[in-house]
Amino acid sequence: MEGNIKLTYQDKSYEFPLVKGSQDEYGIDIKQLRAKTGLITLDPGYKNTGSCQSDITFLDGEKGILRYRGYDIEDLAQNASFIEVAYLLIFGEMPSAQILKDLESKIHDDSYVDEDLKSILKSFPKSAHPMGVLASLTSGLIAFNPSSVDVNSEDEMFEAIVLLLAKFPILCAWTHRKVKGLPLNYANTSLNYIENVAHMMFKKPHQEYTPNPIVINALNKLLILHADHEQNCSTSTVRIVGSSHAGLFASISAGISALWGPLHGGANQAVIEMLEAIKIDGGDTAKYMEKAKDKNDPFRLMGFGHRVYKNFDPRARIIKKAADEVLNDLGIKDPVLDIAKNLEEQALSDPYFIERKLYPNVDFYSGIIYRAMGIPTEMFTVMFALGRLPGWIAQWREMRLLNEPIGRPRQIYTGATSRKIDK
Numbered sequence: 001m002e003g004n005i006k007l008t009y010q011d012k013s014y015e016f017p018l019v020k021g022s023q024d025e026y027g028i029d030i031k032q033l034r035a036k037t038g039l040i041t042l043d044p045g046y047k048n049t050g051s052c053q054s055d056i057t058f059l060d061g062e063k064g065i066l067r068y069r070g071y072d073i074e075d076l077a078q079n080a081s082f083i084e085v086a087y088l089l090i091f092g093e094m095p096s097a098q099i100l101k102d103l104e105s106k107i108h109d110d111s112y113v114d115e116d117l118k119s120i121l122k123s124f125p126k127s128a129h130p131m132g133v134l135a136s137l138t139s140g141l142i143a144f145n146p147s148s149v150d151v152n153s154e155d156e157m158f159e160a161i162v163l164l165l166a167k168f169p170i171l172c173a174w175t176h177r178k179v180k181g182l183p184l185n186y187a188n189t190s191l192n193y194i195e196n197v198a199h200m201m202f203k204k205p206h207q208e209y210t211p212n213p214i215v216i217n218a219l220n221k222l223l224i225l226h227a228d229h230e231q232n233c234s235t236s237t238v239r240i241v242g243s244s245h246a247g248l249f250a251s252i253s254a255g256i257s258a259l260w261g262p263l264h265g266g267a268n269q270a271v272i273e274m275l276e277a278i279k280i281d282g283g284d285t286a287k288y289m290e291k292a293k294d295k296n297d298p299f300r301l302m303g304f305g306h307r308v309y310k311n312f313d314p315r316a317r318i319i320k321k322a323a324d325e326v327l328n329d330l331g332i333k334d335p336v337l338d339i340a341k342n343l344e345e346q347a348l349s350d351p352y353f354i355e356r357k358l359y360p361n362v363d364f365y366s367g368i369i370y371r372a373m374g375i376p377t378e379m380f381t382v383m384f385a386l387g388r389l390p391g392w393i394a395q396w397r398e399m400r401l402l403n404e405p406i407g408r409p410r411q412i413y414t415g416a417t418s419r420k421i422d423k
Helices: 033-037 073-079 082-091 097-109 117-122 130-144 154-180 193-202 213-225 233-242 248-259 267-280 285-293 314-330 335-349 351-355 362-373 377-401
Strands: 004-009 012-020 026-028 057-060 065-068
Touching: 012 033, 065 073, 065 082, 065 314, 073 213, 073 314, 082 097, 082 154, 082 193, 082 213, 082 377, 097 154, 117 130, 117 154, 130 154, 130 248, 130 377, 154 193, 154 248, 154 377, 193 213, 213 314, 213 362, 213 377, 233 248, 233 377, 248 377, 267 335, 267 362, 267 377, 285 335, 314 362, 335 351, 335 362, 362 377
Parallel strands: none
Antiparallel strands: 004 012, 012 026, 057 065
């Protein structure tokens, strides 16, 4: 299937070229639609509109495929570290051993933030939502790194990327420690990237912190699985803010705010809140399975099915095993996690859910793991942001290198027509 698409309007025919992707996806190039016909398209939520051409992430929801730069997500989660995947997403290739070593060394060197950022953090009440705190701290980085990035300078681009990769985990950890009432700390240069994330979050002032390999493995997988997901709400936000030539840090801060929404990054938090509600109501999971199947019941089973994946979420298969390992290793007795296990077992054997392919998704399992690790529910979306950081950087970088035009959607006006004041 090649060539053009023909549109007939008011007895005139217009042709618009087809665009073919590397995975045999097709789109209609309508850049000239308004100029040629005076028409625009109306597509609320942009469900059928491609805003860009990208070579970063491929997603096939019908077949349950997710690939970063051509690598299957299963391969990456099993055989790569998060920082390797970050480099892959941002620069297009897996790093060599020497490049990886140099990158980790540079990240260690930049693993600090301006001490004045502590004043910003302290200005928030303990009750402040961690995502609001994180967005503010990320914006605060701009004040201490005011120069804009010259996207045509590989050195400047690389330096800005390293700064973010180094400093963002500190901001996430500080946000967590604010919630928990723990003193602020910094990275340990003897630890790798993921070990440092855990160290900065969990180390208590009167104890040495020894990384648990099962927890570190699960955390590494979780961050990889969340590292990019094509043109979702927060990624599109990063690109459209960046299209105004706003800086990298400002664009990332906007992405954090977009991720904050319960329909996007808050899904794993919604899972735990649902489980808590079931526990308060007596913990009868069979009752809630029936409620979920009742079309007249407003109850919604969170963490099952996916807006994009119509078959299964490939990330859920990977993280289910890690969730089982974490729960077994930590030996946690938690009625909420018992409820989660019961829901999972019932859904995987219930014909209603099987026929509709309503399987547990990555948000279901990630919430379980974070709770088992002792991460507060309101911090779940911060962890999502930490994982998504490389994808946001990669998408911003691609958008700027391609010199994409400023985002400026059109509208169909439905308000009052011309009126005059009648006195």
